[in-house]
Amino acid sequence: xxxRGLAQPIDLEIMKNLRLHLxxxxxxxxSPPPDVTSLLQLSSQGPSMDMYVIGLQEVxxxxxxxxxxxxxxxxxxxxxxxxxxxxxxxxxxxxxxxGLLLLVFVKHAHIPFIRDIHTHYTRTGLYGYWGNKGGxxxxxxxxxxxxxxxxxHLPAHIENAEQRLDDFEKILEMQQFEDxxxxxILDHDILFWFGDLxxxxxxxxxxxxxxxxxNSRYNLLWEKDQLNMAxxxxxxxxxxxxxxxQFKPTYKFDLHSDVYDTRGQKTLFWFNGKxxxxxxxxxxxxxxxxxxxHPSEDGDLSEGEQTISVTLNNYISHMSYxxxxxxxxxxxxxxxxxxxxxxxxxTLNPEGEWNAAQDxxxxxxxxxxxxxxxxxxxxxxxxxFRHVNDYVTYAWVKxxxxxxxxxxxxxxxxxxxxxxxxxxxxLCYYSHNMQSVAGMSQPFQIQPSRxxxxxxLAQENINxxxxxxxxEPYKEF
Numbered sequence: 001x002x003x004r005g006l007a008q009p010i011d012l013e014i015m016k017n018l019r020l021h022l023x024x025x026x027x028x029x030x031s032p033p034p035d036v037t038s039l040l041q042l043s044s045q046g047p048s049m050d051m052y053v054i055g056l057q058e059v060x061x062x063x064x065x066x067x068x069x070x071x072x073x074x075x076x077x078x079x080x081x082x083x084x085x086x087x088x089x090x091x092x093x094x095x096x097x098x099g100l101l102l103l104v105f106v107k108h109a110h111i112p113f114i115r116d117i118h119t120h121y122t123r124t125g126l127y128g129y130w131g132n133k134g135g136x137x138x139x140x141x142x143x144x145x146x147x148x149x150x151x152x153h154l155p156a157h158i159e160n161a162e163q164r165l166d167d168f169e170k171i172l173e174m175q176q177f178e179d180x181x182x183x184x185i186l187d188h189d190i191l192f193w194f195g196d197l198x199x200x201x202x203x204x205x206x207x208x209x210x211x212x213x214x215n216s217r218y219n220l221l222w223e224k225d226q227l228n229m230a231x232x233x234x235x236x237x238x239x240x241x242x243x244x245x246q247f248k249p250t251y252k253f254d255l256h257s258d259v260y261d262t263r264g265q266k267t268l269f270w271f272n273g274k275x276x277x278x279x280x281x282x283x284x285x286x287x288x289x290x291x292x293x294h295p296s297e298d299g300d301l302s303e304g305e306q307t308i309s310v311t312l313n314n315y316i317s318h319m320s321y322x323x324x325x326x327x328x329x330x331x332x333x334x335x336x337x338x339x340x341x342x343x344x345x346x347t348l349n350p351e352g353e354w355n356a357a358q359d360x361x362x363x364x365x366x367x368x369x370x371x372x373x374x375x376x377x378x379x380x381x382x383x384x385f386r387h388v389n390d391y392v393t394y395a396w397v398k399x400x401x402x403x404x405x406x407x408x409x410x411x412x413x414x415x416x417x418x419x420x421x422x423x424x425x426x427l428c429y430y431s432h433n434m435q436s437v438a439g440m441s442q443p444f445q446i447q448p449s450r451x452x453x454x455x456x457l458a459q460e461n462i463n464x465x466x467x468x469x470x471x472e473p474y475k476e477f
Contacts, residue, residue, distance in 0.1 A: 018050040018110075018142075018335040024151070024282050026057040026196040026251075028324030029099075032079040039318050039328055040083070049332075052089065052105040054080060055151030057196040058324070061098040061132075076101060081386040091387040095119035095136045100195075102136045102151040111428075111437045112344035116141040120185075122174040124154075124167040135171040135195070139188060144340025145308045148188040150175070152195035158277070161226045164198060165234060172236065187289070189308055190335070193240060194284040196326065199227035201249070206277045210260065213248055213278060221249075225280060240285040243315035243331065249278035250329055256322035282317075284331040286310055309336045345370045346429040346439025348378065351410070354425075356418040356449040361402075362395065362411050362427060364439065374398045375432035378411060383424045383443050392425070393417035422448035 021041060037043050040052065059076055073081070074096065080103055081091055089105040092114065096102075100121070106114060117140045125133040133155055139148040152171065154164040175185035182188055201209055202224045212220045222228055222245060231237045252261040261276045288310055314332035321328055348364035362378055376398075379391035393413060400411040419425075427441040 018337060019047060020051045020053065020333040020335055021049045022053045022055070022149075022192060022194060022284055022331045022333065023328060024055045024057075024194040024196070024284060024330075025321075025328035026153075026282065026324055026326035027076070028058050028326065029060040030323035031060075032076055033321060033323055036080075036083060039321065039330065041330075041332065042083075042087075048087075048107070050107050050110060052080075052084065052103075053149050053192070054101075054103040054105075055149070055194050056099075056101040056103075057151070057153040058099045059096075059101045074101065077103060080105065085384045085386045088384075090385060090390075093117050093119060093138045093140070095121060095138055097121040097123065097134060097136050098132055100134065100136045100151055100153055102138055102149065104138050104140075104149065108426075108440065110142075112346070112439050113143050113339070113341070114140050115434055115436055116146075116179065117436050118177055118179075120175050120177065122171045124170060133167065135168075135175070137175055137185060139177060139182075139185075142335075143337050145190070145337060146182045146188040147335075148185055148191045150185065150191065150193050150195075152193065152197060154196070154198045156198050158200040158202065158226075158279075161199065161202075161230070164226075165230055165237075168197075169236060186287075189289050190310060191287045191289075192284070193286065194331075196281050197227065197283050198281050199225060199230075199283070200279040200281070201277060202226055202229065204277075206275060209249075209277055213260075218245055218248075227280075227283065240287045241310075241312075242283065242285045243312045245280050246315070247317040247329075248319070248327075249280045250317050250327040251279050251281040252276040252325045253322065253327065255325065258319045258322070261325070282326055282329045284315065284329060286333075306336075307338045307340070310334070311336065343367060344439045345431070348427050348429050348439050348441050350427065350441065350444050353447060354418065354444070355422065355447040356415055356420045359412050359415050360418060362413070363408050364397075364411075364429060365408050366438075370438065371431070371433045372397070373432040377430050377432075379428050379430060380413065380417075381426055381428060383426055388428065388430060388437060391428075392419055397429075419446060420449040422446045 023039060056076060059074060077091070077094060084105045088108050090108065090111065092104045092106045094101070094103045117138070119136070119138050121134065121136045123134045133153050135150050135152040137148055137150040139146065152168065154167055172185055176183055185191060201221050204221065204224055209221060212218065231240065253259065254262055260278050263275045311334040312331060313334055317327045317329050319327055346364055346366050348362060351361035351363050354360045364378070366372060377394045377396050379394045381391050395411045395413050397409070397411055401409060402412050403410045423446060424443050425446055426443045428437045429439040431438040
């Protein structure tokens with residue numbers, strides 16, 4: 001598959017629709033599968049996605065795994081970064097609470113227009129002391145609009161419907177952000193709520209439920225779905241929207257199959273466990289706030305003009321994945337957005353030809369209101385970088401400054417820090433005050449040094465064949 005989504009300029013005047021692909025999956029402590037092409041719609045012939053949001057539940061959180069994941073990225077994060085980085089996406093942010101994991105990947109071109117990135121988590125297990133259940137969230141300003149993604153794992157079992165509602169209400173109350181304009185999770189322009197919400201199908205027996213599924217008569221089950229029933233009664237749920245459940249209930253399956261729970265294993269006292277009734281436990285909902293008028297750089301908005309909206313394009317399950325007893329669910333959305341700003345806070349470029357034989361220069365300029373800091377830095381990245389800490393080297397914008405005028409500042413990087421092998425790279429300006437990337441250059445070439453070329457030629461002579469250069473292994477920071 002050809003790389004997609006590299007840092008290309010976007011005409012903000014005509015950009016009306018961002019494509020978002022959202023995944024929720026209870027992975028049951030399993031390792032990543034060998035292929036996720038269909039799950040992520042990577043072979044789709046349509047336009048590529050602008051953003052991927054991955055919400056996982058029951059990621060392996062045994063103590064030895066969890067301590068290892070605190071020091072290094074967990075296997076699922078590494079897996080998705082390996083998938084997305086060659087396609088021109090970076091991991092924008094992530095948050096982990098025991099088995100709950102939330103990842104956001106974004107196409108390079110949008111990175112300078114995403115600000116105010118914050119994460120939050122709320123424990124609800126063991127009366128709020130344990131994080132096996134609860135919610136994790138990532139919020140951001142996307143072209144000036146406040147968006148929040150919340151991945152939840154709510155209590156199990158059919159009799160705990162009220163506990164699920166109580167826990168979700170608690171999560172909504174506890175998710176507070178340090179922002180006077182958007183302090184609470186419900187204050188965001190768009191809130192996506194998804195995860196293993198664990199709502200079950202009430203009243204109907206297992207035989208009626210399975211027969212309805214076998215005949216693809218899912219509509220017979222909708223009115224007894226506990227979440228649908230709660231939305232009719234609970235005011236705080238009524239603003240949440242969900243697409244039609246036109247796919248099989250996603251729980252509970254035998255592993256590595258599309259057969260519902262046969263419960264062949266023995267349990268306590270050698271009796272077979274009770275078969276679980278199928279249910280739509282894995283869900284994706286969203287809520288759009290009633291928006292007031294937003295000022296923009298391009299002038300005042302006309303009365304009643306809508307600045308942001310959400311369109312659901314696809315809401316499906318993926319039956320071919322069998323690593324756990326849940327099937328993953330995906331939602332593909334169109335976000336119709338009127339950008340509230342059209343200029344990156346920082347514009348930066350490499351100066352002249354770059355190679356490892358000499359110090360190199362970077363020029364950058366900022367908008368007047370940019371909150372610069374002595375702790376800001378500019379990173380040099382391979383084009384297929386994974387996340388903001390995946391830099392090759394960096395320069396402090398103050399300590400490594402060599403000239404400054406009203407319009408342009410120049411910093412240098414020592415020749416010793418430049419990769420001898422050369423290749424395609426780009427630059428990112430990281431803002432300490434904003435805790436995000438404020439500007440990104442277009443990709444550019446670093447020429448291989450003579451030493452590197454001679455070494456490669458010598459290696460080819462030793463091997464007797466011509467071999468392509470192998471990239472340096474990825475180093476985790």
